[in-house]
Amino acid sequence: xxxxxxxxxxxxxxxxxxxxxxxxxxxxxxxxxxxxxxxxxxxxxxxxxxxxxxxxxxxxxxxxxxxxxxxxxxxxxxxxxxxxxxxxxxxxxxxxxxxxxxxxxxxxxxxxxxxxxxxxxxxxxxxxxxxxxxxxxxxxxxxxxxxxxxxxxxxxxxxxxxxxxxxxxxxxxxxxxxxxxxxxxxxxxxxxxxxxxxxxxxxxxxxxxxxxxxxxxxxxxxxxxxxxxxxxxxxxxxxxxxxxxxxxxxxxxxxxxxxxxxxxxxxxxxxxxxxxxxxxxxxxxxxxxxxxxxxxxxxxxxxxxxxxxxxxxxxxxxxxxxxxxxxxxxxxxxxxxxxxxxxxxxxxxxxxxxxxxxxxxxxxxxxxxxxxxxxxxxxxxxxxxxxxxxxxxxxxxxxxxxxxxxxxxxxxxxxxxxxx
Amino acid sequence: xxxxxxxxxxxxxxxxxxxxxxxxxxxxxxxxxxxxxxxxxxxxxxxxxxxxxxxxxxxxxxxxxxxxxxxxxxxxxxxxxxxxxxxxxxxxxxxxxxxxxxxxxxxxxxxxxxxxxxxxxxxxxxxxxxxxxxxxxxxxxxxxxxxxxxxxxxxxxxxxxxxxxxxxxxxxxxxxxxxxxxxxxxxxxxxxxxxxxxxxxxxxxxxxxxxxxxxxxxxxxxxxxx
Numbered sequence: 001x002x003x004x005x006x007x008x009x010x011x012x013x014x015x016x017x018x019x020x021x022x023x024x025x026x027x028x029x030x031x032x033x034x035x036x037x038x039x040x041x042x043x044x045x046x047x048x049x050x051x052x053x054x055x056x057x058x059x060x061x062x063x064x065x066x067x068x069x070x071x072x073x074x075x076x077x078x079x080x081x082x083x084x085x086x087x088x089x090x091x092x093x094x095x096x097x098x099x100x101x102x103x104x105x106x107x108x109x110x111x112x113x114x115x116x117x118x119x120x121x122x123x124x125x126x127x128x129x130x131x132x133x134x135x136x137x138x139x140x141x142x143x144x145x146x147x148x149x150x151x152x153x154x155x156x157x158x159x160x161x162x163x164x165x166x167x168x169x170x171x172x173x174x175x176x177x178x179x180x181x182x183x184x185x186x187x188x189x190x191x192x193x194x195x196x197x198x199x200x201x202x203x204x205x206x207x208x209x210x211x212x213x214x215x216x217x218x219x220x221x222x223x224x225x226x227x228x229x230x231x232x233x234x235x236x237x238x239x240x241x242x243x244x245x246x247x248x249x250x251x252x253x254x255x256x257x258x259x260x261x262x263x264x265x266x267x268x269x270x271x272x273x274x275x276x277x278x279x280x281x282x283x284x285x286x287x288x289x290x291x292x293x294x295x296x297x298x299x300x301x302x303x304x305x306x307x308x309x310x311x312x313x314x315x316x317x318x319x320x321x322x323x324x325x326x327x328x329x330x331x332x333x334x335x336x337x338x339x340x341x342x343x344x345x346x347x348x349x350x351x352x353x354x355x356x357x358x359x360x361x362x363x364x365x366x367x368x369x370x371x372x373x374x375x376x377x378x379x380x381x382x383x384x385x386x387x388x389x390x391x392x393x394x395x396x397x398x399x400x401x402x403x404x405x406x407x408x409x410x411x412x413x414x415x416x417x418x419x420x
Numbered sequence: 421x422x423x424x425x426x427x428x429x430x431x432x433x434x435x436x437x438x439x440x441x442x443x444x445x446x447x448x449x450x451x452x453x454x455x456x457x458x459x460x461x462x463x464x465x466x467x468x469x470x471x472x473x474x475x476x477x478x479x480x481x482x483x484x485x486x487x488x489x490x491x492x493x494x495x496x497x498x499x500x501x502x503x504x505x506x507x508x509x510x511x512x513x514x515x516x517x518x519x520x521x522x523x524x525x526x527x528x529x530x531x532x533x534x535x536x537x538x539x540x541x542x543x544x545x546x547x548x549x550x551x552x553x554x555x556x557x558x559x560x561x562x563x564x565x566x567x568x569x570x571x572x573x574x575x576x577x578x579x580x581x582x583x584x585x586x587x588x589x590x591x592x593x594x595x596x597x598x599x600x601x602x603x604x605x606x607x608x609x610x611x612x613x614x615x616x617x618x619x620x621x622x623x624x625x626x627x628x629x630x631x632x633x634x635x636x637x638x639x640x641x642x643x644x645x646x
Contacts, residue, residue, distance in 0.1 A: 005538075006531045009524075010517075017519040320515040323476060324529045324577065325504020327497045414471045417511055417589070 007330060010321075011337035018310060022342060025306040029346025029397060030353060032299035033389045036292035037354025040385045042361055043288040045378035047281050053212070056153040058270050059243030060252040063100065063259060066266040070094045100265055103239035110244055110259075115251045118151040120144055122241040123228040127221075130192040130200065131183050138179060138219040140193070142228020151245045161187050161207025170227055172206035178218035180208050193221075195231055203227075212368075296396050299346075303400035307339055311408045318408050319416035332409035339401020340394060347393030351386050423488060424584050424617045425450040425473060430482035432468060442468050443480070444640040450585065455611040455618045457628040460637035466621050467589055469637070473619065474507060474587050475499045487584060504533050508578025512590035515574065516562035522573050523549075523558040530580045541580075548576040552606060568599030575606055586610065588620040592627055604630065 015022045069091045079086065100106065103121060110119035123142035128135040145163045148154035155163050158174060166172045173193075175185060185191055185205050194200045203223065210217055223231075229238050246252050249270060256267035271278070311318070318331055362379040426449035434440040442465045450456055458466045471477040473484065475491055478499070484492045486506055491499065503509075516525045526545040530536065536544070549555040552572045557565055562573065571591060578586050586607070592600035604627055610616040611632070620631070628634050636643045 003532065003534060005534075006528070010528075013517075013519050316515060317517050320517065321528075322500070323474070323503065323509050323511075323515070325500050325502075325532055327500035329497065330500075330532075414476050417513075417515070418467060418471075 003330070007333050007337055011334050011341065014310065014314065014317075014334070015338055015341060018313075021306050021310065025303045025342045026346035026349065028299040028302035029296075029343055029393050030350040032292075032296040032396075033347050033350025033393050034353035034357060035295045036389050036392070037351060037385060038357040038361070039292055040288055040389075041354070041358040041379045041381065042377065043284055044382070044385070045380040047284050048380060049374065049378040051281055052153070054274055055249070055270065057157070057211070058274060059152070060246040060249055060270045061244040061256045061259065061267055062269075062273070063106075063242040063244065063256075063263075063265050063267045064240060065096060065098055065100055067093050067096065067098075098240050099234070099238045100240065100242065102263075103242065104237050106263060106265075107239075107242060110242070113255070115246055115248065115255065117245040117247050118147060119242055119244045120147045120151060121225060121239040122243060123225060123232070123234075123238060124240050125228065125232060126196050127193050129179055129183060129221075130194055135194075136179065136182070138176075138193075138221060140228060140231075141220065141222050142225040143222050144225050145222070152243070157209055157211050158207045159210045161205075163207070165206035166222070166224060169204060169206050170224060171203050172223070173203040174207040174209045174222040175205050176217040176220045177208050177210035178214055179221065180205070182218070199231065199233075201231055293392075296392055300396040300400040303339060303342055303397050304404060307335060307401055307404040308407075310338070311335060311404050314408075315411065315416050318411045319413035322411070322413040323417065328409040331411070332405045335405035335408050336398070336401045339397045339405070342401075343393045343397025346397070347390045350393060351390060354389065355381075355386075422452045423449045424452050424454075424486070425619070426485040426488070427469075427473065428483040428485070430469070430472060430480055430484065432465075432472065432477075432480040442640050443472070446482070446640075446642055448635065448642055450617050450619055452584075452617055453611060453615040454633060455607065455631045456620070456633045456635055457631040458619065458621045458635045458637060459623070459625070459628050464637045465640045466637045470587060470589055470619070470621050474509065475503055504529055505581055506584045508575075508581070508583040508586040510571065510574050510578050510586065510588040510591040512593040516570055516577075518561070518563035520562055521559050522554070522562055522565065525562050525573055526576045526580055529577060533581050535581075545576070545580060548579050549573075552576050568595055568602065571595060571599065571603055572606070575603070579610070583616075585617040585619060588618070588622075590622055590624075591620060592622065592624055600624065600627065 073086075073088050073091065075086045075088060107119045107121055110116050121144065125140055125142075127138050127140040129138050143154075145154065145166045149163045159177065161174065163174075166174055173191060175191065180186070183191065187205055187207070189205045190202050191205055192200055192202055209220065209222060211220070226236065229236055232238065244252075244255070246255065252269040253271055256269035256272075259265065259267040321331055321334075322328070358379050358381065361377050364377050366374060366377040368374065427446050430443055430446040431441070432443040434442050446469060458470065460466045468477070472480050475484070478496070482492070483490060486502065491502060494502075516522075517528070520528070523542070523545055526549060527541050530541040530544065531538070546555055546558065549558060552575060554569060554572050554576065557569060557573070562570070565573070574591075575586075588607075592603050595603065607618055607620070608630070611618055618631075620627070622628050634644075
């Protein structure tokens with residue numbers, strides 16, 4: 001049993017009588033924790049932003065009809081799965097429609113799935129932007145603007161004008177920033193586009209879209225879903241793509257496989273489409289933690305050193321405490337308590353300073369062409385990092401205190417008392 | 421009279437630097453209220469014996485009994501508790517906790533024992549200090565008082581838990597004759613007025629002469645066991 005009423009005051013007196021050493025030891029922890037908090041807030045903030053760049057506008061599952069050759073050629077039907085060698089020359093892709101068959105019921109089916117946050121239809125088609133005699137190739141997406149904004153942060157990428165303007169205006173177009181610049185278009189201007197069939201349409205520029213990726217901004221524009229269907233002279237069940245957003249991204253693989261098997265469409269999940277992006281995130285996280293842990297370990301050694309010194313200086317105290325009836329464990333607890341108090345005070349200070357640093361970084365302007373919605377450095381203020389940082393402060397000081405205090409526990413009082 | 425402390429067949433060897441038989445079959449006891457001193461030349465093993473009797477040194481063979489109870493072989497935690505409750509120490513060098521006030525130094529063993537509430541402990545400590553004439557020092561830091569005062573604080577600390585026996589290792593060795601006499605007088609009073617047993621290792625012949633009994637040691641043996 002540990003008697004805190006007696007151990008705490010002794011630990012406290014030791015700490016206060018060597019206030020300089022105590023301060024330095026605590027500052028070691030403070031520095032480590034503050035650096036950890038600053039680093040992790042900043043790095044994860046950046047990470048989340050970069051992930052967001054990909055994830056926000058990438059559907060978790062993208063469903064469409066892929067133009068490809070039939071997997072099972074007629075000859076396969078003839079010979080079945082027998083061990084025969086079949087050679088078919090110049091296989092051509094199968095002529096099929098671009099639209100997803102029975103798209104509306106499929107959307108309804110998806111939205112009934114509890115894992116699915118939203119399933120949003122799109123009509124994607126090739127178009128030409130016409131300026132006098134010049135034709136510029138591009139792609140046009142017919143979208144449901146409000147839903148895109150709600151589930152895919154579409155609004156973040158509309159740099160002038162707004163999503164609502166598109167909803168209001170059936171002949172409105174959100175034009176890519178690159179194409180707008182190339183064609184000297186601005187809000188309110190009219191742009192002539194034509195479909196692949198050659199039918200011309202006049203649309204009004206109600207907004208400019210900038211994804212930050214030049215290749216997209218140079219070709220991509222958006223209109224209302226219905227407008228796109230009309231341009232293609234199709235009915236309202238003509239849908240070429242369905243973008244699915246899940247509640248949990250991990251379930252997208254399973255869903256895409258199931259949809260593919262069940263509905264005879266192509267379904268690509270985000271993990272397959274963007275395998276490299278997770279690697280980047282993981283590596284950045286590893287670097288963050290490696291640096292933070294190094295800092296905290298250095299701080300831990302500082303505490304270890306200082307406690308070792310304190311214990312050498314307090315040999316007499318240790319001997320006398322043992323002589324008057326303190327057990328080795330009591331003495332150990334006195335020094336452990338000191339270590340943990342140093343960790344606690346240093347840790348709390350570190351959290352505060354780290355938070356302030358994060359706040360400061362959060363105010364630093366950070367403007368880049370690629371990220372139209374970001375005005376300052378992205379910083380993450382998740383409480384979890386503060387809990388981790390504080391736990392680490394306590395754990396590292398615990399171990400830094402454990403070994404020196406173990407020595408104090410084993411001090412032989414007779415040697416000290418007789419040694420003088 | 422009850423035996424407060426008894427040693428039976430205690431042997432001890434020093435292994436380092438070379439094997440040395442430092443205590444050879446020690447047999448003796450201290451009765452209640454007895455004021456005994458141990459004398460002998462340097463290296464005869466008298467301090468070694470004292471630390472075995474104090475329970476701090478456990479590397480010996482034989483048996484040690486406190487108040488007729490065997491303490492040999494008990495765990496270090498139990499021994500710490502026995503020291504706390506039954507044994508008071510006074511050393512040659514004063515061994516106070518320097519950063520604590522005099523009052524706190526006196527109170528620490530009682531706080532550790534935890535038999536009384538804090539207020540009661542404080543009152544007891546003040547009483548003990550009054551008896552020793554050091555109550556005015558109560559709030560001073562322990563490193564701030566003179567050698568003679570320190571030794572009296574150490575005595576007050578030794579007394580705080582009303583122990584069975586006070587042990588001293590040259591308690592006057594570092595004091596001038598005036599302060600030595602004062603310390604002796606305190607010990608004498610404790611023995612006659614409160615019936616406390618005392619066992620003091622000393623080089624000081626004047627000090628030893630005035631005790632009830634002188635235990636003389638030579639080459640690890642007691643010359644006059646009874």
